[in-house]
Amino acid sequence: MIGHLFDLIPDALVLVDDARRILQSNAQADAMLGYPGGLAGASVDDLLPDDARKRHREHRASYAAAPRVRPMGAGFQPLLGCRRDGSVFPVEIALSPVDPSSQRRYLASVRDISGSIRERQRVARARHDRLVAHVGELALIARSEAEIVAGLPEKIAEALGIEAVLVLSSWPTMPGHPPARRVAAFPETIGSAATADLFDPILLSTTTTVFGDLAAETPPKLLRSGWSEGFRSAALVPLFEWNQTVGVIVALSARLHHFEHDAVHCLKSVANLLAAFLQRRQAEERLAHAQQLEAVGQLTGGVAHDFNNLLTVLSGNLQLIELQGSFAPPMAELLDSMRHAVDNGVALTAKLLTLSRRQSLSPRVIDPRNLLASLGAVLSRTLRENIRVGASCLPYAPAIFADGPQLESALLNLCFNARDAMPRGGRLTITACGIVLGAAAARLELEPGEYLQVSVQDTGVGMAPEVLARALEPFFTTKESGRGNGLGLSTVYGFVRQSGGQVRMSSRLGYGTCVDLYLPSAAADAGDGQQARLTVGPAPVAAGETLLVVEDDTAVLAVAVAFLESLGYVVRSAADADGALAWLKKEPAIALLFVDVALGPGLSGIELAALARRRRPDLCVLLTSGHDASVGTMDDAVLSKPYRRQDLADAIRRQFDGRAGARRHRR
Ligand SMILES: Nc1ncnc2c1ncn2[C@@H]1O[C@H](COP(=O)(O)OP(=O)(O)OP(=O)(O)O)[C@@H](O)[C@H]1O
Ligand SMILES: [Mg+2]
Structure with missing residues (x-):
């Protein structure tokens, strides 16, 4: 009777005794578990995967102590059954005691739930x-x-x-x-x-x-x-x-x-x-910001270039007036104040050229240890006492190839910003360490390679995100007028980018600021580290040589001619390349060509110099430029505008002396 009922029920049914032996099973159970000859006589253990046996025994012991009708396998971890061939599948089991007499038996209804899972x-x-x-x-x-x-x-x-x-x-x-x-x-x-x-x-x-x-x-x-x-x-x-x-x-x-x-x-x-x-x-965001800085830089660079011509004229004429003799007050004071204004203008245009990455750079090999030592010394003299300064170089800190004075000025700029951010004192930490950038270089818009990372960190007031986002922009300042003109960080950025590096800033309001400079290591840039810098020596004496000056700005030309004549040279002048070539043809005495790089329409100063040198290989050449973005590959010396009479005299004398040391270098 029971056997018949067993087979009528669609679920797999198994009758088990106290000793875990299977007394009876229906056809559904035999088929599900892979026992065509019937399960009777097998042990429950045979129907469990190895690792579940122990757990099942414990469950069973506690179940035997308090038997009742109970579902199993509906929790977060499904119960597993094991077929005769060893394959395992999830099951739900309903267990109920059948016979409360001493010979306990239990009926288990087993359901394969792999389909529903x-x-x-x-x-x-x-x-x-x-x-x-x-x-x-x-x-x-x-x-x-x-x-x-x-x-x-x-x-x-x-x-x-x-x-x-x-x-x-x-x-x-x-x-x-x-x-x-x-x-x-x-x-x-x-x-x-x-x-x-x-x-x-x-x-x-x-x-x-x-x-x-x-x-x-x-x-x-x-x-x-x-x-x-x-x-x-x-x-x-x-x-x-x-x-x-x-x-x-x-x-x-x-x-x-x-x-x-x-x-x-x-x-x-x-x-x-x-x-x-x-x-x-x-x-x-970074790209948009970089493009914006680039555009502002170009605009500023253009203005600075024209401005340099004006300053060359102003300062040149001032120097020529001074050559007339000494003046009594109030004329002397007027001249003094003009000279002062011109000097300020020169300093400002130098900054503008730096931020537009058109500054003349004289890179040389710099040991970061020396750099930090001298910076630390300057800072401890100049900063207030309530600012503690720490400058340290990690053991792994490669030498770099950069313009020393410009780099020092960039770092001082950062330190002064830090000082301004710590009115009540704090800690200024400068560290330098080497870093090799592989895949991370792209994120910094740098070439992969070895860099020196110089970090300037302060514990000052920090920046709000909207200030941080604009801090590198030229003329962006939060300082009251007269205290800052917003050119510090933009010149640092311009200089570092022109030097093949990158600037990254992080800041948190109330906690402080950290500016990281990444500068290419000297190894990555070996080669012309031996460039000598333009130095000013004692006034040279002209020996009556004939010079040709080529300059398209007539006021600048007039100053150059006046300077050279006052130095004792015989001077020929031209406003463009054609005029210059005509002079060179008819006057073999011309020993030096002094030419502006940008000459307006026609040949550029560089092309003119190359052509003239082909015709007259012995000709000395001195270039001049308001910015030397186009000069990087030239072999000739370049004198930056605005130049002083003394600078011009020195540069020309060096050419005649056959020294190529006056070349200003741009990276
Ligand atoms: N270390 C710093 N902590 C907090 N804010 C800073 C820091 N450095 C720069 N800033 C913010 O960025 C602005 C721009 O800095 P930047 O150096 O370009 O110009 P500036 O210091 O205002 O003027 P300048 O440098 O021309 O004298 C600052 O006005 C200031 O708001
Ligand atoms: Mg500043």
Whole structure:
């Protein structure tokens, strides 16, 4: 009778005794477990995978102590059955005592649930795929971070069937102190803990962490408060950029062990899309900023170039007036004040040329140890006592190839900014160390290779993000008028870029600022480190040589002619290349060609010099330029405008002496 009933029931049924022996089974059970000859006589242990046997025995012992009708296998970890061929499959079992007499027997109804689990997984995966596709689309079209994260936590929570999600992102604006930004809704107590907790190493880890049971493990503080809110399991998935964590997705579930493989995989995909979006936006912002600086630089450079011609005329005529003899007051004072104004103008145009990357640079090999030692000495003399200065060089700090005085002036600029940011005192730390940039070079818009990283860090007032974003712009200043003209950082940037390096700044309001300069190591730039600098010697005496001056700006030409005549030279002049070639043809006595690089229409000064030299190989050549962006490849000496009479005299004498030391070099 029972046997007949057994076979009528569609579920697999097994009757088991106290000793775990199978007394009877129906055809469904025999087929499901792979025993065509019937299960009777087998042990329950035969139907369990090896690693489940011990657990099952313990369960059974406790069940035998208090038998009742009970389902098994509906929890988070499905029970597993084992077929005769060894294959394993998920089951649900309903167990009930059959005979409460001394010979206890139990009836187990066993159901193969692999089909329904697969179905559940399929539905869950479809939800995950929809989420990933949605975030992927947003990452392509979103214009701002806010747009992409709006509603994202809710969507993640829905797709994963969980209760709370927090997306935190940070930018590495200060090493070790990333500001956290709460970008998503979250239970209040957890949200408020989140900002501080972003510094927890586990939240900054670059690997995903899953907490299956928050009560059993030691999660970070943020998740401990999650447990008291009723959450039982959690997953932390980092958003990272170049192996550095810039944020984290925190997912919390009220169920134990919620985050298995599929859910974690989905969270990782979302995190990667989000990180890729953040990276793209940063790259775009940097590019736009660099282009803006480039455009302003070009404009400024053009103005500075014209300005230099004006200053050459002003300062030249002043010097010529002074040559007339000594003047009595008030004329002497007027001249003095004019000279002062011209000097200021020269200093200003030099800055403008630096920021537009058109400054004449005289690079040489610089040992960072010497550089920092002399800088430290200058600073300890000039800074207030309440500012502690530390300048140190790490053992690995390669020599660089750069213009020494310009580099010192750039570093002083940074130090003065730091001083201004610490009105109540603080610490100024300058460090130099070597760094080899491989793939990371692209992010800094540099060539891969070895660099010296010089960092100037202060503990001052720091900058708000909107100030930081504009700090490199020429004429951007937050200082009161008269205290700063906003050219410090832009000249530093222009100089470092012209030297083949990069500037990166990080700052946090209330905490301080760090400016990093990356300068190519000398090894990467070996070669003409032996350039001599233009030096001013005693007034040279002309020996009556004939010179040809070519300059398209008539006022500048007049000054040059007057200077040269006052030095004792016989001077011929021309306003363009044709005029110059005509002079060279008819006057063999011309021993030196002094020519402006930019000559307006027709041949440039450089082309004229090359042509003239082909015709007259013994001819000396001295070039002059308001900025020497076009001079980098020339072999001839270049005198920067505006030049003093003395500078011109020295440069010409050097040419005649056959020395090529006056060449100003541009990188
Ligand atoms: N170390 C720093 N800490 C805080 N803010 C800074 C720091 N360095 C620069 N800044 C901000 O950036 C702005 C621009 O700096 P920059 O050096 O270009 O010009 P400036 O110092 O204002 O004037 P200048 O350097 O021409 O005298 C400053 O006005 C200041 O707001
Ligand atoms: Mg400054």
